[in-house]
Amino acid sequence: MALLTVDSLQVSFTTRNGTHQAVKGVSFSVEPRKLTAIIGESGSGKSVSCYAMLGLIPTPPGRIDGGTALFDGRDLLSLSEGELRAIRGRDIAMIFQDPMTCLNPFMTIGEQLIEPLLVHQKLPKKQATERAIALLDEVGIRAPETTFNAYPHEFSGGMRQRVMIAMALINEPRLLIADEPTTALDVTIQAQILKLIAELQKKRDIGVLFISHDLAVVADIADHIVVMEQGEVVEQGAPSDLFSAAKHPYTQKLLDAIPTGQRVSTLTDPKPLIEVQQLRTWFYPNAKAAPVKAVDDVSLTIHRGEILGLVGESGSGKSTLGRALLRLAPITDGQVSFDGTRVTDLEGNGLKEFRRRMQMIFQDPFASLNPRMTVYDTLAEPLLLHGICAKSELDRVIARLMDDVGLAHSFIRKYPHEFSGGQRQRIAIGRALATKPEFIVADEPVSALDVTIQAQILDLLMDLGSEYGLTMLFISHDMAVIRHIADRIVVMYNGRLVEQGSTDQVFNAPKEAYTQSLLASIPGAALQ
């Protein structure tokens, strides 16, 4: 018998702008000892469905319009708030995307762990502590006795997520709902957490409902996959069936959006556009402390017309390196030369001209656009600043830019908040291309986007790259994306360059142990 059976669940939100049907008759079930994954992009209603049945959506504006959610023979949707509270956290536990916001920074990990035991189960403190320590050990935290008295900020993201999992398991739930639990984590850590969840589920006999936007992440661990689009379940089934014979076009679209294949380098020009010699960017938090070596002795060259992929995990210094090349981050020592000019020495107008020739595309298109400037203003600014075109031609040039990045002309007077993430990233790309640069640093330009949008933006970048004859430094933590787009790859770890080579070499014959572990962490082996 299924642990949880959701049948034609309907949820709507009523706002000033009318009623929005977020979930339109969704049905699925979670079997005990199985992992059910719900896949969908932002706005697909995947999270709303799960939060609604636990009474976790604000009502109003939210409203459950119909359906049932049978858990243990009881309909969750008809329970009172008090009865639901008794189920939440005891029989059904949740883990979330960002573990930091879910932990109280002023309480030790231990205090937070044993709180439910003291409150709900009225266990004596000693017994509760023993149980918490055993659990910390089980989720793979080293030296759990010491950890017990530590505060959340003393942990890395991966460790915090382990603590969150321990907290979810402390009352021995039968159903675990995991909402994008690995999205905020590095690839190698993500692989570990996915493995941990799969292990715990087998060992503890619990059903898991795993919400994710990324098909590759759940491909290896799911027993059953539910694909949602715009509030509806479009397809569900076993992963093997779904991957080999997707029936619904949307599922096929999701599968196609996973970056595959390897770029075949067609590079002929051996002339380096950018030469970096022993670049160092050290930050000094205060006079006495040791410097933080964000970038340490990095030397590399980027050839004209090349897309160089820069891979590394958070804290590896990859973004700082990209910014240092553009003089957006300080350079402590070393040389950067661009087309024969020493960038490090430039000042005033020389620097301004150099900025015209090198541009940047940022990760988060919600932060990189001025919220009070329309598309027109945003695109006009670089054009006017550098005198790229006469004022009389401004409208025509802006219209061409919008065509190039695939934005409809009718958007010209709109503000950034009126656009989706993908459209915003197109505006940001348009702004970077406005000055007709020769070199672009793209810092994780697709990692904040939905999978299908990600594929579109990658294609756009590759097309524009060849159209404008761009040289690009493409920074990413995602190996599949890098493999898809880059001619050559450099790998960074702890501020240092650990490996470089052609895409083929790095993927098929990695020399360094770190590169090997990165490659081993790529999720979605079942998809290949």
Added chain:
Amino acid sequence: MSQTTGSAANLLDQAEQGSSLWQDAWRRLRKNKLAVAGGAILILLMIVALLTPWLAPYNYETQDLDLGATPPSAQHWLGTDIFGRDLLTQIMYGGRVSLAVGFIATAVALLIGVTWGAVAGYVGGKVDAVMMRLVDILYALPFMIFIVLLMVVFGRNVLLLFLAIGAVEWLTMARIMRSQVQSLRQQEFVEAAISLGLGPAAILRRHVVPNALGPIIVYTTLTIPSVMLLEAFLSFLGLGIQPPQTSWGLLISYGAETMEEYPWLLIFPGLALTITLFSLNFLGDGLRDALDVRGSKD
């Protein structure tokens, strides 16, 4: 800055004139009935203040001790004070002083505070430390001593009063602006502007200050009334306006002394101040919403 940068900046500003932020804000503001009403009342009050010498029914100095304090009547619409002076006339002349102090002193505070805070917050480092320590020192200076010193050195005049109040009120403004700018300059769109090659002044003017306007406008609408009350306090101590000149603040404090016998002497000046404050608040809220492009379009 070089010649080329200057001309480019001019071009950018020309583009900005056609730009939609202010036009959109104006369109949204017009749709907010409360804000429009507030603005209309404020404009009306200012016109009355300007034309008071011609509009006022009586002379504000002429006393009629035989008449004394009378309640509102056909001759004196709002009644008279204990010296038999027409209250409506007093309120009209008082409004001239109160509105002028409120708006001019706040404008002074706004200009100094926003510039000071924006520069300190954007440049950061040692410049910021020095600038903000100066603000701290001025904060620590007892306000009264500061004013008394100014009066002693420069003699008592109304203009000095504006400056003195403005010189105190900009401190908080600078702090608000600085914290706004500090968080804004970390934003990626500012980094994007740097990588486009924009200079610091243009970045402040085009990217930072417009995004910091919300809290500044709200604080401004709160500053104007507090400045008006400050003037009343100073005048009451004999450091500001002196009778027979008057202001709303003074009228209110005299009215408060005699409110049991002659309540209208407190009610009417109080009403004038209250109406002004309400209008300011509605207009301020409306402006803030209008400048927030994320607000609904219709």
